[in-house]
Amino acid sequence: MRTANLDNRLILVDDDGAVDVEKASSGLFSADPQAVFDRWKEFIAWAQSPAALQAERIPVDESRLGPPAPRPRQVFAVGLNYAAHAAESNADMPTYPPIFTKFPTSLTGPNDTVTLPSAFVDWEVELVAVIGIRAQGVREEDAWRHVAGLTVGQDLSERLVQLTPPSPQFSLGKSFPGFSPTGPVLATPDEFDNPDDLAIGCALNDETMQASRTSGMIFSIPRLIAWISAICPILPGDLLFTGTPSGIGGARNPRRFLAPTEELHSWVEGIGSLRNPLVAGPTYPDGLVPMPEGLKG
């Protein structure tokens, strides 16, 4: 099953088009794309009912899609979750997953324009899991049952704010408005032959920057859910950005960052693509903080 957010209304998506959930359910389910996660099991059952299967189809204008889960209460993200990315970051292989947050105000839609606050914004394509059933103290072998579905995400990262000493600011550096594009759909885990092994990548204009498989994660989605939920509950509708493979701009020689007029294309096998045009914001190219020595040149 695939759901999406069309004009801030929850839709079911299939090969014939889309079903407006509130209309097709006669109001049983709200139009609010975020509200459905609190009733996820009930919704899955309804989506297989005649009311849903035989409902009138509407066309999907992809330019009007928003984030599949637009107002999560929590957004978790993990750093250094692919060995080649840890190596390009000059970091040791992590023993435990390094967790930070992306604040929910950074979410934007799959085709929305992203404003660059500086000339040091980097790309990080990521598989994003959306939680459907509250997870607290969940065992790894039970964790997939708590996942509503998977979507494509970009963990856009302003490297100056993120990395300037003395104390790294991962959460702020990754939370400028528009820094968390997600979409285009949420695909339930049963849509995949193996949801732990999906092709993932991104391109700048037509030049591929990252290309990998999610089976390369050091900490799988079940391990991440077990680790995080041992400490804090993960709530229905929360997002989990699962880390980026190698190929980020800051690790290239010479370094390369996102530039105005470029388009960032991001994909995950079996889910779809994000296509985010980039424009310069008022503080571009210098941004908010002075460039540290390590990033010069």
Ligand code: ZN
């Ligand atoms: Zn990331």
